[in-house]
Structure formats: C-alpha cells, structure tokens
Amino acid sequence: MSNITRAVIIQSKFHDLECVFEALEQMGVRYSRVGTQNNYRVDIPEYYLRFECRGNTVYAVYDTENTRAKQFIYEFMKVYKKVLDEKLERLHLEELKLHEQQVLAEIAKQEELRRRAQKIKRRRLQLEKARKREEIEMRREIEQKKKIIVERAKRLGYDIREEVHGNEIVLVLVRRRQVHR
C-alpha cells in the first residue's frame, strides 16, 4: 500500500495584530473579543479555536486533533500573508513616493539657493566693475587736474619737480623771489 501525503506546517503565532483582524474581516468570520486592551482573546466558535492576543503577538490556540480548526488556520495564514504583503507593498510605495518628494524638494531648494547665489554674484560683479571704472576715472581725473596745476604753476613762474611716492604724486613748486631793498 502506498500513498502520497501532502501536508503543510501551520503557523501558531502571528506578529501583527492589525493584519490578523484585517484577515479575519476579509474571510468574513464571525468572532467575539473577550478581555482587556492588551491581553484578550478572540473566539471563533465556528472552527473551535481562539486567538490569544498578548501585546502585538497573536497565538492560535486549538485542538491539534481538530482538522477543521487546522484547515481554518491554513486558510487564515494565506489571507493573513496576503494582507501583510499588500500592506508592506503599500508602505514601500508610500516610502518611495515620500523619498521622491524629498528629493524633488531638495532639488527645488538647491535650485533656489543656486539662483540666490547667482543673483548675489551678479550684483557683486556689477559693483566691482563700477568701482573699477570709478578708480580708472579718478586716476584720469587726477592726471588731468595735475596737468592743470602744472600749467598754472608754470604761468606763475614756478619751477616744477614731479615725484611719485607710492600711491601719491608729489609736485614740488619752487620760485625764487627777488628782494627789493
């Protein structure tokens, strides 16, 4: 006599309470909840089993000889897994979306900073250019005025000596005066 046996190991513990209840809802099972907020049980009389909830962990409690209960747990496992996988996928997508938004916000921020830096640089270059032009014009102006002073000094009879000391032009005007007695 031979046979082919198919079996499956069924879970006895589930670690996400929210998914447990969502799976039960999806399966359309009637259940009742008894106990306190953190320590309670969920009775499913139809299948002769209960879930005992301690914190976020849910223990399936049933008679191991009870095939109906085992079959239910087996079906429950599949729905629970689907619920958990979908939830995980949803959260993963949400995370990606948020990350994308963060990246876009960062790019926008960087772009704004780049624009501000460009604006400041443009203004600085504009001012530097203006200052440079003014310095050149001032040098030209000084040169022109110096020539006028030299011409006037000549007309007034001065001997002129021009020297340059660092950033300074020095005109030494000397005139010998005749003394009348």
Add this chain to the structure above:
Amino acid sequence: MPEEKITVRISNNGKIVVHVTGIKGPSCVDEVLKLLEDIAYVQEIIKTDEYYATPHITQKKKVEVKSGAKI
C-alpha cells in the same frame, strides 16, 4: 634769494594736501587758490603761526579733487 615753495601731494583717492612755505601773509592762500581754482573742493585751511609772521610764512591746505567742483 628767498625761496617760495609749494608742495602739492595728490593721493590716488583724489585727496590733495598743499604745503606752502616762504610766501608772506594771506597771499600764500591766494597762491594756492590760483593753482586749485575750479579743480578741487577746499575742505579746510590750517593757518600755522608762520602765517601771521613776517617775512616767512608757512601754510597748509588740504583739499579734495571733485570733478566740476568750485572753490
């Protein structure tokens, strides 16, 4: 022969400082004004003791070049 000497120092920022020695009395101011007329704005004239002395007079003038400025 006495020497009349005017030293004109022009900085690259347009400041002018004029020292006059050897010219008697108020004419030393006139002499400077003849040189700087129409070309600079006179900010101050500092008269030293020599300004009031005879025969040698020392005067210091400090002016700034401003385009189109009148004295």
